[in-house]
Each structure stands twice: as C-alpha cells, then as structure tokens.
Amino acid sequence: MTLPASRAECEAWDARDPLAPVRARFQLKSGLIYMDGNSLGALTHDSAARARAMIEDEWGNDLIRSWNVHGWFDLPHRLGAKIAPLIGATADEVLVADSTSVNLFKLASAAMMNRGARHRIVTESGNFPSDIYVLQGLAALSGAAIEIIAVPRTEVIDCIDESTFLVVLTHVHYKTAELFDLPAITRRAHASGARILWDLSHSVGALELDLHASRADFAIGCTYKYLNGGPGAPAFLYVRRDLQDQVQPGLAAWMGHAAPFDFTDDYDPAPGMARHRSGTPSMIAFAALEGALGVWDDIDLRDVRRKSVELSELFIGCVEALGSPEILLASPRAAARRGSHIAFSHPRGYELMQALIARGVIGDFRAPDIIRFALTPLYLRYVDVWDAVTILGEVLLSHDRTELLRRNAVT
Numbered sequence: 001m002t003l004p005a006s007r008a009e010c011e012a013w014d015a016r017d018p019l020a021p022v023r024a025r026f027q028l029k030s031g032l033i034y035m036d037g038n039s040l041g042a043l044t045h046d047s048a049a050r051a052r053a054m055i056e057d058e059w060g061n062d063l064i065r066s067w068n069v070h071g072w073f074d075l076p077h078r079l080g081a082k083i084a085p086l087i088g089a090t091a092d093e094v095l096v097a098d099s100t101s102v103n104l105f106k107l108a109s110a111a112m113m114n115r116g117a118r119h120r121i122v123t124e125s126g127n128f129p130s131d132i133y134v135l136q137g138l139a140a141l142s143g144a145a146i147e148i149i150a151v152p153r154t155e156v157i158d159c160i161d162e163s164t165f166l167v168v169l170t171h172v173h174y175k176t177a178e179l180f181d182l183p184a185i186t187r188r189a190h191a192s193g194a195r196i197l198w199d200l201s202h203s204v205g206a207l208e209l210d211l212h213a214s215r216a217d218f219a220i221g222c223t224y225k226y227l228n229g230g231p232g233a234p235a236f237l238y239v240r241r242d243l244q245d246q247v248q249p250g251l252a253a254w255m256g257h258a259a260p261f262d263f264t265d266d267y268d269p270a271p272g273m274a275r276h277r278s279g280t281p282s283m284i285a286f287a288a289l290e291g292a293l294g295v296w297d298d299i300d301l302r303d304v305r306r307k308s309v310e311l312s313e314l315f316i317g318c319v320e321a322l323g324s325p326e327i328l329l330a331s332p333r334a335a336a337r338r339g340s341h342i343a344f345s346h347p348r349g350y351e352l353m354q355a356l357i358a359r360g361v362i363g364d365f366r367a368p369d370i371i372r373f374a375l376t377p378l379y380l381r382y383v384d385v386w387d388a389v390t391i392l393g394e395v396l397l398s399h400d401r402t403e404l405l406r407r408n409a410v411t
Ligand SMILES: *Cc1c(COP(=O)(O)O)cnc(C)c1O
Pocket: 099, 100, 101, 102, 128, 130, 131, 170, 174, 199, 201, 202, 222, 235
C-alpha cells in the first residue's frame, strides 16, 4: 500500500474516498480532530432529530399510547435487527437492551445454568475490567462452584479443556486493538465442548464480522463506540438461533416474560431473544441510537475496513517518521492483527494526551502509559490524520512543562 506522502496528497485521497460524504451526517466542530470514537462516537444529525421527535412528539403528545402507536415496545427487537447485518447475524438473533456489562452477566449466567459437570470459564487476563469482574461476581454467586481462569492471550487456547463450559473473549482488545482470530478460537472452544461469548464492543462498526460463518454461540457489544448511539446508549446481545430456547438469562425480569402484561407470579421466559429483555428500556436512549443506526443503511463494511486500515497505516507511518524514541507502538504492527484504533506507549502519556486535547486533537489515555487514537472511517479524513500527527510532532518537540495538568476523573 502506497500511502499519501504530503498533506496535498491526503486531500486528494479524501476527494476520491467513497465514504467521504458520510462525514456530513455528523455534527463535528470545525478545528477539532476527534479520535476518540472508540470510546464515544460522534453525534449524527439523525440521532439528535430522532431523540427530539421521541421527546417532543411521542412522549410529549402521545404519552403512554406511544408504547403501541409508535412501536416503542418492539424497538429493542427492531434495533437488534438493524445491528444484525453488521455482525453477520440474522434479525431474530440480536436484541438491544441494558449495558454491555449487564448483558455479559445475563449470558454468562445462562451458560452457567447449562454447564452440566463443567466448572470453568476461561478468559484473558487484561481483558476489559467488567469482562473479568462480572465473571468473578458470578463465581461468588455460584458459591465457588465455578472457577474463573484468566490467563495471557497466548495461553488462552491451551486452557480451554473438558472442564470449560464457557470462553469469554474480547475480539478487539480495548487497549492495544489486537485482534483475536474469532473463527479459529470459536472452533477450538467447540472442539472441547465449550460455548464461546465474544465481546464485540470495539469491533462492531469497525470491521466486518460474520458470527454465523464461525457458529459463535453468544456475543455482546456496545453501541456508543463505532455505532455512535450516544453516551451510555443501550448495548446489544446475540444468541445463535438454535440455542435460544435452551438459554435462560440469570436475570429474569418482567419484560422478558412470555406474557408480561399478565403480571403472573411465575416466570415463564418469552420465546427467542425476548427473554433477554429485563426491565423497561430507556426510550430516549433508544431513539438516539435508532437515528445513529440509520447511517449504516448505505454503508459497505468492506469500505469501512479498507479505510480504517489506510488511516491507521498513515497514522503509524507518520508517527514513525517523527523519529521520537519515547513514543512506541503498543498495537500490532500488522494491520491484519489490529482493530480500528491505535495505541502507543509514552512515559508521560497522560500529559501528552492532555497537551494534544488542548490543541484540538482528542484521543484518550489508559493507565499506566497508553495513549489511544481511534480511526473512525465514517467521519475522519486522511487530512485529519496528517494534521493530528503534525500536532503530535509539535507537542513532542515542545516539552512544554506548563502543560502538566492534574488528572481528570475520566481519562
Ligand atoms: C467499552 C467496553 C465495555 C463497556 O461496558 P459498559 O457496560 O457499556 O460500561 C465492555 N467491554 C468492552 C470490551 C469494552 O470495550
């Protein structure tokens, strides 16, 4: 791949980018280079308009009738159906509900109830904290009947054995963006008779996924990252169609009942994905997500992945050209082994990121020394990458001690 070698060449690449027109669907402040879309995706105009309509027209005018007349009750299923093609699932395999952490609990507890004589869950040490804490909580709840094995990623495969009932892995690592080979590890789990649950939080909307082809059992993921659903937007969960009737969430709640409006005392799980509904969903958050998901209707994920790789390679190439000995790539160098963000280590990473943010380049920091930049192909341009690394170079040169700021609560 020959990448642009000047700012003017970046502009030429932008001019012929098939995704370039999508940027206009986002509200982006001029002068800001937003590279934190893997933590909180940018606002689409459609999201704002849809949330406004939900509040003013539906809630405001039609009040409780909206659950029927505006289809609020089915919205978790309709939005699941819109996410399904992005992960290679069918419409009846995906539900939007709760948060990613809660959905992990629902599915891991469901797997625990079907564990038979097996007693182990295998995961990666250094996985996203919730992905370990939720499992530890589940082990405590089980009265230590189950055991959580968290090992470095190179050892994960060897730990999956006949005592394993569930493997829980994050497809794209939240810090380093390193990819797991989803089909191969899914095959490996199945060969041992274990189920596998993939956390797709940093994958969905960033690259192509085909859960069906790999026969993955379960998946969860965020919608406020690459799907731009808004801060704290509801998450999704996937259960492969042929497993749905055997899988009962440990969080049984009224909206997941077969007949919620019968208000009976005994729990009877609804068929299919509906049993994974818990309590009343936040309709305003659903509306914001619904607006954002519309953007994906016309998008080919192959274009997204190709541009993501080009933006990432350009970013890394430009950083390497800076020749700074202190800033080191913490993501895999091979594009095929990375998701859509790039991590670098730097001994004063927090201060460096604060200085970048002060100059209008927004990425983020993850302790102890990692700075991350998300390359979101829907709204970032080649020229943004060029400018961001130019500014990074200036900051690295200036060593401006006055920029050493106190840490904020959210890094
Ligand atoms: C962002 C992220 C989450 C977030 O979970 P919430 O319940 O939405 O806070 C979970 N897992 C992974 C891998 C993530 O990257």
